[in-house]
Amino acid sequence: MLEASHNSELPVIPGKRYFTIGEVSELCAVKPHVLRYWEQEFPxxxxxxxxxxxxxxxxxxVILIRQIRALLxxxxxxxxxxxxxxxxxxxxKVQTVHLQQVIPQMIAELEGVLELLAADA
Structure with a gap:
């Protein structure tokens, strides 16, 4: 998991039982409105x-939020x-989904480069 020892930019999670949204925001370097949005997106x-x-x-x-933050x-x-x-x-599966999103972008960029090269020739 993503503890502070694995990610030097995030502070150590204190040994408290409960944390407010402001505290979690500081511990995970994520704004409170983003945390509220993630609650809707991640069951x-x-x-x-x-x-x-x-x-x-x-x-x-807090650990789960740090994992989500790392992924995003x-x-x-x-x-x-x-x-x-x-x-x-x-x-x-995630890699496949990621590639399905990235490959069309790469194709479009390469087609743009081809058009530029054809215009220069």
Whole structure:
């Protein structure tokens, strides 16, 4: 998992039972509105809600958020690809989805280069 020892830019997770959304935001370097959005996109992420719908995250939620952050920001997955990775844990399926999204972009770029080369000739 992504503990602070594996990722030097993120602080160590304190030994508390519950964390507020602001604390998790600082621990994971993700803004609160992004955390709320991820709750809708990733069914595994469901903080405890108390007192007027205030969110309280547990230690495993913080680790999960760091995993999601790594998939999206460091490995370049889309939300759908990251969700698939989190649900299945099968990197081959996720790699296929990722390639299906990247290959058309690469083809378009190469066609643009060909057009530029043809115009210069």
């Amino acid at each position: 595994q992420l469901s903080p405890v809600k108390r007192r007027g719908n205030r969110r309280y995250y547990q230690h495993q939620d 920001y460091e490995e370049g997955y889309t939300i759908g690809g990251a969700r698939l990775q989190m649900e299945t844990g099968n990197s081959e």
